[in-house]
Amino acid sequence: MMSVSDKFMKLAGKIASEAHLVAVRDAFVAMMPITMAGSVAVLLNVFLRDIPNNLGMSSFVESMSPVIAVNGNVWFGTIAIMALVFSFALGYNLSLMYKVNPLAGGMVSFGAFIATVPQSLKFASNLEGLSDKAIKILSGAGVAVEPASKGVDLSSWGAISTAYAGATGLFTALIVGFISMKIFAYLMNHKVILRLPDSVPPAVNKAFAAIIPGVVAIYAAAILAQASVMLTGKALSDLISTYIQTPLMGLSQGVGSVILITFLVQLFWFFGIHGHNVLAPVMDGVYLTAQNLNLEHYQAHHQIAKLPYLWTRGSFDAYCQMGGSGVTLALIIAIFIFSKRDEYRAVAKLAWPMGMFNINEPVIFGIPIVLNPIFIIPWLIVPPICATIAYTLTALGVIPPVFIMVPWITPPGLYAYLATGGSWLAGLVSLLNLGVAFLIWLPFILYANRVKENEL
Incomplete structure (x- = not known):
């Protein structure tokens, strides 16, 4: 008869080897280079800007401003866009699990996630009394400026906010990645693809084979995002953050x-x-x-x-x-x-x-x-x-x-x-x-x- 320890080890082994969980783990591990780079940048600015400012060493901070700016650039290229990176890493690892083209899978997952991100920036500005000239300049640049009860609302189509591209977007990237990769892999494995002659180079053949599955997967994500807006008035990312991510994060903090x-x-x-x-x-x-x-x-x-x-x-x-x-x-x-x-x-x-x-x-x-x-x-x-x-x-x-x-x-x-x-x-x-x-x-x-x- 199997002992309790043997049963526990068998159960734990199944959990540890579950392919989807392994793909999630490997996707987070794959992000280590950028998360570490961004963390180093923030840590350096703590010692070059924040602590000296608290000690009244403003002249030192000013002399370090070029280095501080570089660290800010590093943060923007790493931590600020980690959901984008994670979406690719997850698609890549899930594609390996499903035994389909991993590079194409990563790009499809990335595209599907982007398709769910709100395409405009709207935020309340505290710039009271915005001049007519400033409004004219913003409007000429393609930015819609509308009066608001507190300041103004600025909105511009075609922008991606770091509020969705950063850590807040990780859960959305996870959910959209699973959905899009399930569709992509299903169509790939069932040969719903464009077939080219054998004389075509393998790289071209792989790229064309991923077209139909990729289009369907990205469209599915885009339709889901639009349905969210039409039915609830909220972006899919906001819904996931409000009803899944925030409660789950709250539970983890006890x-x-x-x-x-x-x-x-x-x-x-x-x-x-x-x-x-x-x-x-x-x-x-x-x-x-x-x-x-x-x-x-x-x-x-x-x-x-x-x-x-x-x-x-x-x-x-x-x-x-x-x-x-x-x-x-x-x-x-x-x-x-x-x-x-x-x-x-x-x-x-x-x-x-x-x-x-x-x-x-x-x-x-x-x-x-x-x-x-x-x-x-x-x-x-x-x-x-x-x-x-x-x-x-x-x-x-x-x-x-x-x-x-x-x-x-x-x-x-x-x-x-x-x-x-x-x-x-x-x-x-x-x-x-x-x-x-x-x-x-x-x-x-x-x-x-x-x-x-x-x-x-």
Whole structure:
């Protein structure tokens, strides 16, 4: 009879290998170069503009203005348009899953997403008393200017707002990508294509084969977007944001949700399954979106205190995974100081250099942690406790939320400092959690000293 652990591993394996979830995970991973570049740009401007301004160093900020402007350009070319990039990456990976032309699939997904984006900009301007000359200039440039109760409404057809192209548009890109790729792949796999003679070069043949499926998929997205406007008066992106994205993001911000996700990561790892990969659609799709929305908000307002989301993707790495899942850097320290087992100390000696950079597979599989009854309790409870401490301090305003993407191999303490835009208190909280984890791991290391290896 199959044991409970075997059933759990089988279920987890199915979840981790589900093709659509893998495609979503890989699409987010594919965006890492641009999200990292945009985060670096914002982080540099924190130290070149925001902190100096707070210290009254206006002359320094002025001298750095060319560099600050370049960083702004980098942000605009990365974070500000991440939904556009994601739509292509998702289409590409879904096409690989469906075994159709991935390049064409990426472009079709991109085009379908663009077809759902509102084609005009409308915003209330605070420029009271706009002169007749200014109105004439705007009108001559093709911008419609209409009186509004507060300022004016400016609208121009053919513009794409970063409000839809950035992190806010990720859920729309995800939904439209799934729909358009399902249509595209269905027609491709059922050979509803243009057939050319075999003498035609393969690249041309592939391009022509994707024409009919691509046209149908993009038209389907465009019709869906127009139907949304006609039936509700709102753009499809606004509907998805209001009724799907915002409620889902709200649910993710409760302390219970944070603790549950943190616990599940540990539970999967205990059975030897990569917890982050299994939960990537949630951790990246929801919490990474929250982080990017925080980043967009900071870029617009330069106010850390008013970031919209308390807990983001980087919060897990900053406060709950020092040394890797389970805060195993604390375990390594406890082994060095208190363990009398030679095999543990040997693993710790090999693992600590990697543990400093949050790589802990040598510990997980070397001790081992996987299916080890001695360490199951600290392994499962340490990260949730650390998450609770950091979440509480963030909610109380003691430390700011994480909003900057930092390489996950950044050492503990420094990660939290950089990810919060230079908050030294955040760095101290990360180190505090490391100390708490050490105290929790310690009695189990002492107990392991009394257990013979063959009793495990």
